[in-house]
Structures are given as structure tokens and as C-alpha cells.
Amino acid sequence: DTAVSQTPKYLVTQMGNDKSIKCEQNLGHDTMYWYKQDSKKFLKIMFSYNNKELIINETVPNRFSPKSPDKAHLNLHINSLELGDSAVYFCASSPLGGRRGYTFGSGTRLTVV
């Protein structure tokens, strides 16, 4: 029974395409996040949602748009994909805004060709 699940696990697409990554958590957490892991394996926050409300929007191109239809879901839509968007994207969730630890999904490896 997966706690934080992301789909798809792998995504290979051409430059200029639009794609979405979905995330769902069944932990009852109130905050969800998107992190990006670059080629050097460094993880950095992209977005944070608390009870469907955007809390953090780091310096990310506006081609990236998160959407939270409800507390248990946070999707990431990417328009006009570029080569530099290739990375692993992780979804995470936490209770109490992160003060009781975070749970991560297994990641989505995006490759733009």
C-alpha cells in the first residue's frame, strides 16, 4: 500500500511537448511538494502546497505549473519541454507543514530528447 505514489515512473518525450506527472498520497498529510533532482543528484524544492494552497513557488520557469485538485493530489504540468528539463522529479508529503518529517515518492525520471 504505497504512501506517496507518482506516475509515470519514466517519461521520455521530445522537445516542445507538454507533459504531466501525477502524485497521490494516502497518508492524510496536509502539505505536498515537488522536488527536482539534477544530474549531480542535488535535490531542490520547486513547489509546496498546503491544503490545496500554493505556499512555495521557487524560481522555476512558468512553463511548470502545479495543480492540486484536493489535499491528497499534487500534479505537475510542464509546457514546451526543453532539454534542460531532463531530471528526476520527486513528489513528497508531510504532516504539520514538515515539522514531523517528510515522505517521498519513488520519483519520475524525465528525459527530453
Added chain:
Amino acid sequence: KQEVTQIPAALSVPEGENLVLNCSFTDSAIYNLQWFRQDPGKGLTSLLLIQSSQREQTSGRLNASLDKSSGRSTLYIAASQPGDSATYLCANHQTGANNLFFGTGTRLTVIP
């Protein structure tokens, strides 16, 4: 801005050795610090979570300590096994922030 550093970047040890991984951070105003394990091509598995009021946490062969005032945490692995080979990441939740700040990771290889 919070900066988290992990030393060493890579570590190779023979099976059975005890080892220590280090994590340092620049801003001591944190709620908690969390250690994760990441296997190649996989997600992050939470190992230990230390709240700011705690000094250490233990789980099996793992022991994590936290010294907030000096901005340091260590992860101690006892009697290392080949299955411990992975990248270990520390991350902290800074007070007033709403996300985790990650370190650069330590890639551990345990040689049979």
C-alpha cells in the same frame, strides 16, 4: 539561506566496519533533521528523523545525532553490510521555511 554540506562525498569501507557520515548546516534554527537513503535509480527512503529538541535517534544499526548549536549531525552505521551501499542524504526543515534543505549526499560503498 540554509546551506547543508555532507562530508565525505564518497566513502568505501570493508564489510563489518563501523562508520560515520557527517552533515553540517549553516542556520541552526531548524525544526528537525532527517536522514534518507537513496539507492541508484530509486526514491528516497527515510531512515531517521530527529526533532530539534532531541539529541539522537536510533534504529537498528543506525544512530543519528544532532548538535543544533554547532550546526552538525552525524549518522553512525554499525557493522556495515554490502546492502548498506547507497547514497545517504541529510536534510533539515528550517524554522520559518516550508521545505527541506538537502545536503549534497555521501555515496557509500561497502565491500564484501
